[in-house]
Amino acid sequence: MSLFSRAARNVLRSRVRTIGVALALGIALSAFLILSQINYGVSENVASARAAVADLVTVQSANSSGFDASSRLPNDLLPKIAEVPFIVSVQRVLLETPGFTPGQGGGPGSGGMPANFTLYEGIDSTSAVSSFGGFGGGSGLTITAGSTLTSTDENRSVAIVGSTYASDHDVIPGSEISVNGSGMQVVGVFSSGSGFGGDSVILPYPAAAAAFAASGPNFITVTVSASADLDSVVSQLRTVLGSGVSVTAASQNSGGAFGSAVDSILSSTQFESYAALGIGAAVMVVVMALLTAQRTREIGLLKAIGFGNGKILGQLLTEGLLLSAIGLPVALVATVALGPTVAQYVATSSSSSGAGPGGRHFFGNFASRLVGGVSFALTPEILLLGAAVTIVFGFVGSAYPIARALRLRPAEAVRHE
Amino acid sequence: MSDAAGSVVIAEKVYREYAAQGDAEEVKALRNVSFRIPKGGRVAIKGESGSGKSTLLNLLGGLDLPSRGSIVVNGQDLTNLSERELARFRATTVGFVFQAFNLVPTLTARENVELPMEAVNTGAAEAKDRALALLEAVGMEERAAHRPNRMSGGEQQRVAIARALANRPALVLADEPTGNLDTKSRRAVMRLLTEVNEKEGTTLVVVTHNSYTAGYCDTTLRIHRGRIIGQVTNRRTSETTPDPEEEDDAAADAADAEEESTGSGRDERAPTSKGPGTGRKPTAGARKTDDDDDDDDDS
Known part of the structure; x- marks a missing residue:
């Protein structure tokens, strides 16, 4: 046996x-x-997600939560940023979260936000919205109804909305929504990738800045020509922009809520x-x-x-x-x-x-x-x-x-x- | 292989001591034990509980090693063998028969007999043939596919004997082989062991406290407190030799039969006719002196 x-x-x-x-x-x-x-x-x-933002650098106000008006960056930073070599494009990002009171908990993820709120996000390069994927980068957005924002929308009062928002507000492409009292026409509905959730609205930056009377963006996202130049660009931006501004490679930014x-x-x-x-x-x-x-x-x-x-x-x-x-x-x-x-x-x-x-x-x-x-x-x-x-x-x-x-x-x- | 003088076992000045542990004092299980067993001999080792007879058997079988002295079995000095060589020695030179049979419960009779052959890497077909032949030799061929829990004690011991013979050992060591058996099975098992001894020339050493069982052997070594105190040449037990315990069993059987015929109840806890002073006559087969400790427990 x-x-x-x-x-x-x-x-x-x-x-x-x-x-x-x-x-x-x-x-x-x-x-x-x-x-x-x-x-x-x-x-x-x-x-x-990090690989997708390997060539991105994020500029934001130092010690800010990034979600409130006090976190805004001055617009005069843009010319300084443009002087730094190896930068391909610059993207302003404006964030507004009506209902979120700064100081109640120190920012998102810390319990200071209301249970329900909508993130409004204004971005410069509306044509890049699909690949950019909204705040936080990631694998991009998928348009489930209507169309995405295009370069022709940059100066229009239009928006695409997340599926949660669309569902909660009974919105479809063609509907008009109010953003802080300003009317915006919805051109598309998206489901989000690994960036923000579906309860958000993405607008062209000028329309968002006008609606919220914003003096400047919350973030500036800089695209570097090659990820090999990333460290060099970060270093030069820190020198050019001074200590009041935080400059980080997006792929290294593992802090915060995410x-x-x-x-x-x-x-x-x-x-x-x-x-x-x-x-x-x-x-x-x-x-x-x-x-x-x-x-x-x-x-x-x-x-x-x-x-x-x-x-x-x-x-x-x-x-x-x-x-x-x-x-x-x-x-x-x-x-x-x-x-x-x-x-x-x-x-x-x-x-x-x-x-x-x-x-x-x-x-x-x-x-x-x-x-x-x-x-x-x-x-x-x-x-x-x-x-x-x-x-x-x-x-x-x-x-x-x-x-x-x-x-x-x-x-x-x-x-x- | 035996030595030049024809002895299969040579024990010389053997001591076995167990070191003190905790409150327990040192135990001197064997002291200055010397003897020889000739090839083909039949030897009983007899003594009271704790006398050292099982310790001696373990030393002969390579299950334990002496503290001092030497034991040569079939030409091999066990004290010079490595752990691996001792295992090989046990597999090839010795066959063990235990009081409690020690069959592996998950294996059939045939598979139990095959076990020692697996230890020496015998081929499966050869092992199976040999196991079946051995089971036939011990009258258990029809039970080859049965597991131990479906066998009586006597049947299990017969399978155990077949297992002990699997690798054609020079020496069979039986530790109280009849201790758990009724008188009929005891007679059958001892007959089987002596047949093997006679037919195969296998040397047989039986540890027992029972004079009737010892009577099947040529010689009885008496052991007391770790010393051999005597060697007696037996007049062998024969088929006609009465087993004193058989009389007890017969009396019990008769009582049972009477009870069944009359329908009268009997307190099962009540003693049978077996007891001190009853049915404890000296065996005819064994020469005197061996009956004073017949009822001793196993050592």
């Missing part, structure tokens, strides 16, 4: 135990796979995935220890009749790996079935803890988008990861029984009652 067959029979000795182990290991392994996949997917999304949401998701999923690993390993150790403790005499017998330590080790390791493998199918099924639900829960908990209640629309959606795109299909990567963890569980679970078995004195074991 082969070692494998004997090990399999030992592992399957008790049906109830086998089912219990399969469930416990399956749940632990599934939790690890789901959380790892969320962690990996979010990291990928963030990396993708960074907080991302960090929250990454850190919680990482910690919880490690916890799941620990639980799975603990289950294996306990079950294997119990399984072999009940068989002290049997293991002693094998030694007594001439099984060397190598054969004993081989048998226990095979048993550990088989026992661990029992949980793998359960884990894979649970990963596919429960992955999206767990991901949504993670997104919800991250948005509430990371962005505060006021950020439900902005940051909740942001977290949802970061997590929502994560796939839980049984890709080779997931299968490989599951198999790898299964093997690790097998080794970890076998370690103690093997150590114990190697120390076992057969003379005592065969007399064990």
Whole structure:
């Protein structure tokens, strides 16, 4: 009889135990796979978002939240910026959040914002709106109805609105909306990428500045000719613009609400995935220890009749790996079935803890988008990861029984009652 | 292979001491034990509980090593063997039969017999053939596919004997092989062991506290407090030799039969006819002196 067959029979000795182990290991392994996949997917999304803004530099008022009138930059910065070499284009961004009171919590993400508000965003280059993706950069906007803003719209009172806004205000392309008392015609509805949520309105910069009587933009986004020139441009801008202005590479800007949401998701999923690993390993150790403790005499017998330590080790390791493998199918099924639900829960908990209640629309959606795109299909990567963890569980679970078995004195074991 | 003098086992000035642990004092399980067992011999080791007879058996089987002295089995000095060599020695030179049978519960009778052959990497087909032949030899061929929990104690011990013979050992060590058996099974098992000894020339060493069982052997080594205090040449137990415990069992069977016929109840907790002073006659097969400790527990 082969070692494998004997090990399999030992592992399957008790049906109830086998089912219990399969469930416990399956749940632990599934939790690890789901959380790892969320962690990996979010990291990928963030990396993708950062890559999309790899050649962008953000200029804003130092120590500002960036969302209020006091954060505005003077318009005379534009000529100074234009003097710096390697700059391809300059984009002013005006942000207004009516209903948001500065100083109530220090800015977005800190809980100082009302539960519902709309972000109004004025941008210079309306033709670039699709690729620019609105504030925060990202993978761009998708127009779901009507059309996007074009270069011909730069001096018109037009707007595109997010899908949440359109839904909440019953707006379709052709509708007229009021922006701080100024009428704007809606030309399109978009669903957002990894930038702001759907409760926003994007306008040409002049129309937004006029509607809100803004003295200047909240941000100036500078596009550099090549990402290799980024550091040089940042350095020169800091020199030219002085200390009252903050100059950062957009890809490095991980602070604020977005960074907080991302960090929250990454850190919680990482910690919880490690916890799941620990639980799975603990289950294996306990079950294997119990399984072999009940068989002290049997293991002693094998030694007594001439099984060397190598054969004993081989048998226990095979048993550990088989026992661990029992949980793998359960884990894979649970990963596919429960992955999206767990991901949504993670997104919800991250948005509430990371962005505060006021950020439900902005940051909740942001977290949802970061997590929502994560796939839980049984890709080779997931299968490989599951198999790898299964093997690790097998080794970890076998370690103690093997150590114990190697120390076992057969003379005592065969007399064990 | 035995030594030039034809001894399969040579024990010279063997000591086995267990170091003191905590409050427990040092235990001197064996003291200055020397003896030889010739090839094909049948030896019983007899002594009271704690006398060191099982310790001695473990040393002969390479399950344990002496603190001092030497044990040579089939030409191999066990005290000079590495852990790996000892395992090999146990697999090829020794066959063990235990009081508690020690069959692996998840394996069938045939698979249990195949186990020692796996230890020496015998091919699967050869191991299967050999296991079936051995099971046939011990009268268990029809139970080859059965697991231990579907066998009686006597049947399990017969399978255990088949397992002990799997690798054609030079020496079979039996530790109270009849201790858990009724008288009929005891007789059958001892008959089986002696047949193997006679047909295969396998040397047999039996640890027992039972004079009837010891009577199946040529010689009885008496051991007391770790020392061999005597060596007795037995007049062998034969098929006609009465087993004193068999009389007890027969009496119990008769009582059961009477109870069934009369329908009268019997307190199951009440003692049977077995007890001090009843049915404890010296065995005819064993020479004197060996009956004072017949009821001792296993050491």
